Amino acid sequence: DQQVKQNSPSLSVQEGRISILNCDYTNSMFDYFLWYKKYPAEGPTFLISISSIKDKNEDGRFTVFLNKSAKHLSLHIVPSQPGDSAVYFCAAGAGNQFYFGTGTSLTVIP
């Protein structure tokens, strides 16, 4: 039973354009959300987080948006760079455990 879903397994974007990665969750009790970036043969690296008391959090080129009523969050990367090519995981949790999506593979085309 998957509580966090990333329905797009892959995404290709031109360099300089916006990348939008989406994530849906089912449990309305989730109150903390994370995005991770993963290169091949490496561990996931923390990117950005948001708590349920906010609807937006920005860090440089990365912005996470949270829509609690839709149980949806998204990661925007602007402008996209070739080095952003990686797999992006979202995670959601409450209390003592996080649930992860299956990832979206982003390719930024130079």
Place this chain on the structure above:
Amino acid sequence: DTAVSQTPKYLVTQMGNDKSIKCEQNLGHDTMYWYKQDSKKFLKIMFSYNNKELIINETVPNRFSPKSPDKAHLNLHINSLELGDSAVYFCASSQFIGNTIYFGEGSWLTVV
């Protein structure tokens, strides 16, 4: 300096063997985890320890036994390895339970 380090990174072993994966974090975090990423890319928690005490133990065969000698270390021992144990195992830590998780680089286990 690697914050969460795990060894070995790659491990190929035969069915029936016993193996261990070691993990250490130098972040001063109280909570450590083992996650498993299977062939379908699901990243699922296996165990969570807080200050050396077991907090989460998901439905994992008891062939898997975590050991936390101190709060900076959480080792994973696997007995009688099976083909289905082949996966990537990630160690992770967080300052406290429910806080942002920081992952190690992963250990690629292949059982043949």
